[in-house]
Amino acid sequence: MNHDKLITNIGQLILPKRSSQALKGETMKHLTVKEDAAIAISDGKVSWIGSSQEAQQIHAEGRIDARGLLVSPGLVDPHTHLVHGGSREKEMTLKQQGVPYLEILKQGGGILSTVEATRQASEDELYQKASFHVERMISHGTTTIEAKSGYGLNTDTELKQLRVTQLLKETYPINLVSTFLGPHAVPQSFKGNEDAFLDSMTLLLDTIKEQDLAEYTDIFCETGVFTLEQSRRFMEASLEKGFGVKIHADEIDPLGGTELAAELGAASADHLVAASDEGIKQLSESDTVAVLLPGTTFYLGKETYARARNLIDSGASVALATDFNPGSCVTENLQLIMSFAALKLKMTPEEIWNAVTVNAAHAIGKDDVAGSLEIGDPADIVVWEATNYHYIPYHYGVNHTRIVMKSGQILWERKEGNAL
Ligand SMILES: O=C(O)CC1=NCN=C1
Numbered sequence: 042m043n044h045d046k047l048i049t050n051i052g053q054l055i056l057p058k059r060s061s062q063a064l065k066g067e068t069m070k071h072l073t074v075k076e077d078a079a080i081a082i083s084d085g086k087v088s089w090i091g092s093s094q095e096a097q098q099i100h101a102e103g104r105i106d107a108r109g110l111l112v113s114p115g116l117v118d119p120h121t122h123l124v125h126g127g128s129r130e131k132e133m134t135l136k137q138q139g140v141p142y143l144e145i146l147k148q149g150g151g152i153l154s155t156v157e158a159t160r161q162a163s164e165d166e167l168y169q170k171a172s173f174h175v176e177r178m179i180s181h182g183t184t185t186i187e188a189k190s191g192y193g194l195n196t197d198t199e200l201k202q203l204r205v206t207q208l209l210k211e212t213y214p215i216n217l218v219s220t221f222l223g224p225h226a227v228p229q230s231f232k233g234n235e236d237a238f239l240d241s242m243t244l245l246l247d248t249i250k251e252q253d254l255a256e257y258t259d260i261f262c263e264t265g266v267f268t269l270e271q272s273r274r275f276m277e278a279s280l281e282k283g284f285g286v287k288i289h290a291d292e293i294d295p296l297g298g299t300e301l302a303a304e305l306g307a308a309s310a311d312h313l314v315a316a317s318d319e320g321i322k323q324l325s326e327s328d329t330v331a332v333l334l335p336g337t338t339f340y341l342g343k344e345t346y347a348r349a350r351n352l353i354d355s356g357a358s359v360a361l362a363t364d365f366n367p368g369s370c371v372t373e374n375l376q377l378i379m380s381f382a383a384l385k386l387k388m389t390p391e392e393i394w395n396a397v398t399v400n401a402a403h404a405i406g407k408d409d410v411a412g413s414l415e416i417g418d419p420a421d422i423v424v425w426e427a428t429n430y431h432y433i434p435y436h437y438g439v440n441h442t443r444i445v446m447k448s449g450q451i452l453w454e455r456k457e458g459n460a461l
Pocket residue numbers: 122151152155261289292366367368369
């Protein structure tokens with residue numbers, strides 16, 4: 042057989058285990074790593090995997106010498122607020138003065154100031170800005186991204202954000218999963234009338250389904266935002282309409298969003314910094330993936346991180362994400378989150394790699410096309426400027442990618458001799 046491409050001389054090839062459900066507890070500790078390997082690609086898919094020795098018998102049009110470097114599947118970022126207008130650098134001073142996140146929101150800042158900027162921005166301006174961030178994510182090794190709306194808080198702007206995500210899907214050859222986060226905050230015009238606002242966002246579900254603008258819905262279940270009961274109502278309505286559901290749960294106050302996610306069979310429960318022991322237990326007995334966002338905890342200057350060790354050791358499945366957004370975690374770099382997972386969540390390198398590949402793919406229903414490299418899988422591949430898989434979480438705050446491929450096509454490559 043003549044393959045299209047052959048990557049030879051791979052120091053370590055990371056091969057996360059593909060399974061029908063996310064890796065849970067003990068199984069997260071295992072990571073298959075093939076030393077001195079090679080991988081072939083045909084028609085955009087993985088067509089052969091073997092040793093460098095065996096690769097000598099393999100015929101391919103194009104060859105890439107990996108020079109003994111590390112190779113992995115493309116990274117999966119299952120929680121971003123990618124499409125938004127404006128930025129919130131001016132809030133840094135308030136944060137430094139210790140003004141809490143929810144207080145800034147209450148004063149009309151935070152999410153609500155991004156809402157203002159997003160409402161003002163044209164669809165094309167939102168698209169141009171989001172494109173810039175998508176390209177930066179790709180250059181950092183991410184080839185599958187979840188993108189939420191939630192900065193419109195009115196029909197027109199929520200649909201505008203969702204249309205921008207659709208346009209990004211048509212422009213970039215990456216996997217893009219769209220989530221409707223209409224109930225992200227309560228706009229000033231509905232202050233004191235939260236239920237009426239939630240009803241208006243629930244009414245949008247039919248249109249979003251008809252226009253196929255989102256696969257999931259999400260809600261910010263938090264003090265001063267949406268209650269547990271309001272979250273239940275919105276999530277049940279979403280399930281009824283055929284959406285998958287997600288929830289920003291127990292980020293700051295323990296309202297019980299984690300338990301609700303497990304009860305309703307949510308695809309994921311995200312944040313979980315204040316998740317209760319009961320919530321962790323129920324999550325570990327469910328198929329709901331715990332998506333942890335240590336970059337947000339760091340950025341908000343908090344001391345307490347999500348209890349990743351309790352989650353994994355109690356049998357839950359854990360994924361990691363950037364939570365890229367203009368206010369509480371301003372980074373597209375999932376590699377940095379891998380470092381926070383090691384430094385602050387005490388996750389092992391094996392758990393971390395599973396959390397940014399197979400488990401992250403399960404959290405957004407893309408486990409059939411992302412997060413692993415088995416024969417027939419899309420050849421979403423990263424060649425790293427590192428020789429082993431421990432190195433990426435260890436050396437933080439920089440970009441370690443050398444080559445980023447989606448379906449066998451090189452999307453980004455470090456220029457020769459360019460150490461930047
Ligand atoms: O602050 C933001 O813009 C994003 C966010 N939503 C809920 N937590 C953080």
